[in-house]
Amino acid sequence: MLISPAYAQAAGGGFGGGGFEALLPLVLIFVVFYFLLIRPQQKKMKQHREMLSAVRRGDKVVTGGGIIATVTKIVDENEVQVEIAEGVRVRVQRQTLSAVLTHPEPANQNIAPTGGSASGLGQGVGSFLSKLFGGKGS
Secondary structure: OOOOOOOOOOOOOOOOOOHHHHHHHHHHHHHHHHHHHHHHHHHHHHHHHHHHHOOOOOOEEEEOOOOEEEEEEEOOOOEEEEEEEOOEEEEEEHHHEEEEEEOOOOHHHHOOOOOOOOOOHHHHHHHHHHHHOOOOOO
16 A cells, blocks of 8 residues: 555644643733723723713814803703703703813802912912813812
């Protein structure tokens, strides 16, 4: 005979020896997906929920349809009334608000702070820098 018979090689150990190496790429792919896709999306959703909970009357907002409006009334926890043009008010779901453009300044912030520098220059620079970098005004 010209062809020799083929004999089966010894079988691998299943999960005993090579199983972990087979699962390692899948685990690495999941870890990469978590840090590149899942985690940033969760952070974005958390920021959006915080933004929606902080909406108050007088805020300029952008709706999901791209309409810029001013919040005139908080109806309940799921709805707000917005004014999209002068005298045109509509009720929208709070979840459809995509961004808050401006918050109105409270009336008592125009009062000059007590103490500080004599010229007031330090207060102005500090306030400017805190607004620029998103901190609370001092």
